[in-house]
Amino acid sequence: MRYTAKLNRRDTPYVIADEALTLSGGRWEGWPGHDNVDPATIEIYTLPGRQGEKVLNYTTEIRDGAEWKLWLRVFAAADVLYLSYETTGDVVEADDINQLQGDLEGLAAEAEADRLALDGALKRKADLVGGTVPVEQLPAEVVSGDIDFGTFDDADALTLHETSRTAHPWMLVDGNYSAAADTSQTLEEHMANPMAHQNLDIDGNGT
Structure with missing residues (x-):
């Protein structure tokens, strides 16, 4: 999200230069970035810095209940135009505060979701x-x-376990504690023993 910095009210006007307007279908309409725009100071060009062609095909309107705001309509065969004007400053409205609060609540919810996801991953x-x-x-x-x-590394626990002569001293050859102890020194030797699982029950429950 991006906000336009508000300007304090003052008698000496601010000069706003090259406010970009992105047109759709050869038309743009909306509020300029600041309030209290002097319509007589509006200049619109096709390039920044008051360069390119000057656009004269536009209208302005003051709407009831928002006398400090200027509704602007611009018509041109261009994708982007650059608006310059003078203003004596902004008026902070309840809508401005509400939008800010809503955006902050949205950010807080996103941050909480990210925190929960990170906690779950950890x-x-x-x-x-x-x-x-x-x-x-x-x-x-x-x-x-x-x-x-x-x-x-060389201290691989599995390697040490499989090569230890005492790794399986009490493991029985057939797995059911009914034969001699398994003397295999490695897992590979145990698996290769034809007697390894001769009496192992299919269901593992002695039945």
């Missing part, structure tokens, strides 16, 4: 790092392994 990250997220709630790229988590 919590999800903490849950991922802490391993408390159920598999079904993990992002698809995490489950599929497509996400890049970076490269581990």
Whole structure:
């Protein structure tokens, strides 16, 4: 959002130069950027700095209930025109204050939404790092392994675990505590053992 700075009232007029007017269909109409415009000082050109062609095809109107404002209509075969005029300053209306309050409330709502989104993202990250997220709630790229988590150094915990001779001293070969302890030194050795899961029940409940 962008606001036009208000001008304090004074006897010596302000000179406003090159206020851009964007035309649609060869027409522009609306309030100039400031109040109390002297119609006799209006100049409109096709280029900034009172350059290019001077535009004379325009009308002005003072509307009831807003005598300090000048409604301007401009007609020209151009996309943008440049308006210059003199004014003795602005009048601050209730509508100006209401617009400002509404915009501030909108910004506050956007900021709160952004804060909640950030809090949620930080919590999800903490849950991922802490391993408390159920598999079904993990992002698809995490489950599929497509996400890049970076490269581990030589102290990779999984490597240390798999190469440790004491990693699985009490793991039983068949997984049901009915055979000898698994003496595999690595996960690969355990999986390659033809006796690894011979008595493992399909439903995992001993039935």
